[in-house]
Amino acid sequence: GCGRFGTRFGGSRQNLVARGGGGRKTESAVDWGLKWLAEHQESDGRWSAAKFEGGADDRAATSLAALAFLGAGNSTKIGKFKDNVQRAIDWLNGPEADKAGAPPPWIGALRVMALAEAYGMSNDPALKQAAQKRIERLVKAQAADGGWAAVGGGGTSDTETTTWHVLALKSAKIAGLDIPFAAFESALAYIEKVVQPDGIVLPASHAA
Numbered sequence: 001g002c003g004r005f006g007t008r009f010g011g012s013r014q015n016l017v018a019r020g021g022g023g024r025k026t027e028s029a030v031d032w033g034l035k036w037l038a039e040h041q042e043s044d045g046r047w048s049a050a051k052f053e054g055g056a057d058d059r060a061a062t063s064l065a066a067l068a069f070l071g072a073g074n075s076t077k078i079g080k081f082k083d084n085v086q087r088a089i090d091w092l093n094g095p096e097a098d099k100a101g102a103p104p105p106w107i108g109a110l111r112v113m114a115l116a117e118a119y120g121m122s123n124d125p126a127l128k129q130a131a132q133k134r135i136e137r138l139v140k141a142q143a144a145d146g147g148w149a150a151v152g153g154g155g156t157s158d159t160e161t162t163t164w165h166v167l168a169l170k171s172a173k174i175a176g177l178d179i180p181f182a183a184f185e186s187a188l189a190y191i192e193k194v195v196q197p198d199g200i201v202l203p204a205s206h207a208a
Contacts, residue, residue: 030072041088045091046097057104057107058097066088066089092111113164113168115131120171131177145186146191147187148161169183
C-alpha cells in the first residue's frame with residue numbers, strides 16, 4: 001500500500017511535480033541521483049559517509065539517502081528502489097548502526113524521520129513498533145524550554161538541532177505514530193522565542 005504519504009505515488013506525484021514547475025527533465029535528474037545512490041550503497045545497507053568526505057557517522061548518510069528514496073515514492077514494499085530502501089531501513093534499525101555509540105541528537109532525529117516515513121509508506125507493523133519506540137525517546141529528550149540540545153544528556157537547547165527534531169515529529173505525525181501535542185506546542189514556543197520578527201535567530205545563550 002501507499003500508506004499516508006500518497007502524494008509521493010503515481011498520478012498524485014505527477015500532479016504535485018507539475019504544480020511545482022517540474023516535469024520529465026527534473027524527474028529524470030532525480031532518477032539519476034537515486035541510481036547513483038543505489039550504486040554506492042554498501043552491501044550491509046548503509047552508505048559510508050567517510051568515502052565521500054561527509055564525516056564519520058554513517059547513520060546520517062544512510063538516513064538522508066533513505067529519505068531521498070522515500071521522498072521519490074519508493075517504500076520498503078513498492079518502487080524500483082524498494083530493495084535499497086529495505087536494506088537501508090534494516091541497517092538503521094539494527095544493532096550495527098549503534099556500534100559507535102549513541103548518535104548526536106540531530107542524527108538521531110534524522111534516523112527517526114527515515115524510520116517514521118518508511119513506516120508511513122508501508123504500514124509495516126514491525127516497523128511501526130520500532131519507529132514509535134524511537135519517537136518516544138526523542139520526545140523524552142525534549143528540554144523544558146521546548147527545544148533540544150546539540151549534545152546528548154542535556155545542555156542548552158540548539159535551534160538547528162530543534163529544527164531537525166520538529167521535522168522528525170511532523171513525519172511521525174503524518175505516518176500515524178502517537179505524538180503528544182504538547183511536544184509540538186513546546187517546540188513552537190521555543191522557536192518563537194529565538195526567532196525575531198526580522199528573521200534573525202538569537203544565539204542559544206540569549207534564548208534562555
